[in-house]
Amino acid sequence: MSKAPSQIPADPTRDLAFDILCGVVEHRRMLETTLDRSPLTDPRDRASAHRLAATVLRHMGSMTELLQPLLRREPPAPVRCALLMGVAQLRHLETPPHAAVGTIVSLLRRRGLAPFAGLANAVLRRVAREGDSLAEGLDPDRLDVPPWLWTAWGRRARAIAAGLHREAPLDLTMRPGAEAPDGGERLPNGSLRFPAGTRVTELPGFETGRFWVQDAAASMPARLLAARPGQSVIDLCAAPGGKTAQLASAGAKVVAVEREAARSVRLRQNLERLGLEVECVVADALDWRPAEPVDAVLLDAPCSATGTLRRHPDVLWVKRPRDVLALAKDQDRLIDAAGAMLKPGGTLLYAVCSLQDEEGPQRVAAACERGWIHDPFTAEELAGMPEALTNAGMFRTHPGMWAERGGMDGFFAARLRKSS
Numbered sequence: 001m002s003k004a005p006s007q008i009p010a011d012p013t014r015d016l017a018f019d020i021l022c023g024v025v026e027h028r029r030m031l032e033t034t035l036d037r038s039p040l041t042d043p044r045d046r047a048s049a050h051r052l053a054a055t056v057l058r059h060m061g062s063m064t065e066l067l068q069p070l071l072r073r074e075p076p077a078p079v080r081c082a083l084l085m086g087v088a089q090l091r092h093l094e095t096p097p098h099a100a101v102g103t104i105v106s107l108l109r110r111r112g113l114a115p116f117a118g119l120a121n122a123v124l125r126r127v128a129r130e131g132d133s134l135a136e137g138l139d140p141d142r143l144d145v146p147p148w149l150w151t152a153w154g155r156r157a158r159a160i161a162a163g164l165h166r167e168a169p170l171d172l173t174m175r176p177g178a179e180a181p182d183g184g185e186r187l188p189n190g191s192l193r194f195p196a197g198t199r200v201t202e203l204p205g206f207e208t209g210r211f212w213v214q215d216a217a218a219s220m221p222a223r224l225l226a227a228r229p230g231q232s233v234i235d236l237c238a239a240p241g242g243k244t245a246q247l248a249s250a251g252a253k254v255v256a257v258e259r260e261a262a263r264s265v266r267l268r269q270n271l272e273r274l275g276l277e278v279e280c281v282v283a284d285a286l287d288w289r290p291a292e293p294v295d296a297v298l299l300d301a302p303c304s305a306t307g308t309l310r311r312h313p314d315v316l317w318v319k320r321p322r323d324v325l326a327l328a329k330d331q332d333r334l335i336d337a338a339g340a341m342l343k344p345g346g347t348l349l350y351a352v353c354s355l356q357d358e359e360g361p362q363r364v365a366a367a368c369e370r371g372w373i374h375d376p377f378t379a380e381e382l383a384g385m386p387e388a389l390t391n392a393g394m395f396r397t398h399p400g401m402w403a404e405r406g407g408m409d410g411f412f413a414a415r416l417r418k419s420s
């Protein structure tokens with residue numbers, strides 16, 4: 001007999017994970033957007049919901065394939081999301097089978113999908129019993145990446161996919177001269193690495209601003225700009241401020257330009273915690289211009305963010321090829337806006353957290369056709385991360401690099417000079 005709704009146990013964590021997944025699958029809504037809108041306040045519940053949803057998104061292709069022989073017809077999208085949550089609990093999150101099945105059956109009843117509760121019960125029990133044989137012969141690396149991305153990544157695809165299946169560690173950038181918290185691994189590029197799941201706010205020195213969170217690869221563009229004390233630098237597209245903090249703590253006079261007012265508040269809060277003085281401007285970098293042209297601009301341009309898929313696996317299923325093309329056009333416009341802020345001969349450090357050729361090497365080639373001069377990075381400049389130096393003197397990483405150390409985000413950077 002089916003239970004009356006009042007008898008169904010509440011489970012806000014799984015409800016939120018379900019909402020996140022339906023948002024991604026049905027509306028191409030980013031995970032953070034649903035999380036931001038959720039009324040759930042308990043940080044542990046939010047973290048659990050995030051973990052469950054992210055696990056589904058990381059393994060979505062292979063888990064969908066595993067379910068295929070167990071379904072006679074295609075279930076509605078929300079039911080598929082619930083089934084995937086069940087499979088993730090059984091196969092990737094070590095939830096005991098009775099809880100993995102029971103929680104999904106309850107979820108379907110709570111969410112007005114009671115007619116599918118029997119199906120979920122039968123299908124998930126089979127996955128619990130026969131999951132290993134059902135998974136035999138599947139290629140998770142290939143299946144968990146949408147075909148357009150697999151093709152675009154070419155020879156890097158398998159290594160990137162393997163990186164996607166690992167949870168990202170926590171990397172910190174230290175303020176110059178600050179004492180490092182115990183227990184971290186010092187990486188060759190200078191970042192400090194802690195295991196995945198480490199809570200940054202609990203590390204000694206967080207409140208007093210001795211460090212900030214920044215993936216090892218993400219710390220490289222500002223390191224490569226090598227700002228000098230007193231040098232005027234504009235940081236375009238600045239929030240939440242990891243690169244601004246690097247430039248300011250190197251002693252540069254930094255103006256940080258951010259278009260979104262809410263993100264600019266976060267930028268200011270982060271800089272305040274770090275005790276760094278920076279002029280923060282809320283403006284569109286396409287229109288804003290400094291009073292005087294400057295020596296250097298760092299442009300960390302908005303992009304598809306495919307380089308961050310270890311932390312944001314929703315990117316895989318939300319972004320489309322046409323998004324990459326639109327973002328690439330925006331990047332051309334931002335590069336030329338940066339040109340209008342620079343002195344003749346000034347330096348532009350263009351960076352994106354993208355793995356796509358269209359956002360990266362192709363933008364540099366297009367900029368050179370418009371009169372910019374590409375100034376290659378040298379092996380000495382990239383001594384801390386030599387594997388990231390491309391033959392053309394650009395900086396490029398992907399999540400499969402440094403696999404034995406826990407990987408890194410995908411980033412691209414190149415140095416351009418404004419013609420004199």
Ligand SMILES: C[S@@+](CC[C@H](N)C(=O)[O-])C[C@H]1O[C@@H](n2cnc3c(N)ncnc32)[C@H](O)[C@@H]1O
Nearest residue numbers: 237238239240241242243258259260284285300
């Ligand atoms: C990739 S994030 C920047 C990350 C940041 N540089 C850091 O290291 O912490 C891109 C940022 O650019 C901002 N943005 C996008 N388009 C912009 C524009 N035209 N002008 C200024 N900021 C923009 C977004 O709001 C977002 O905060």
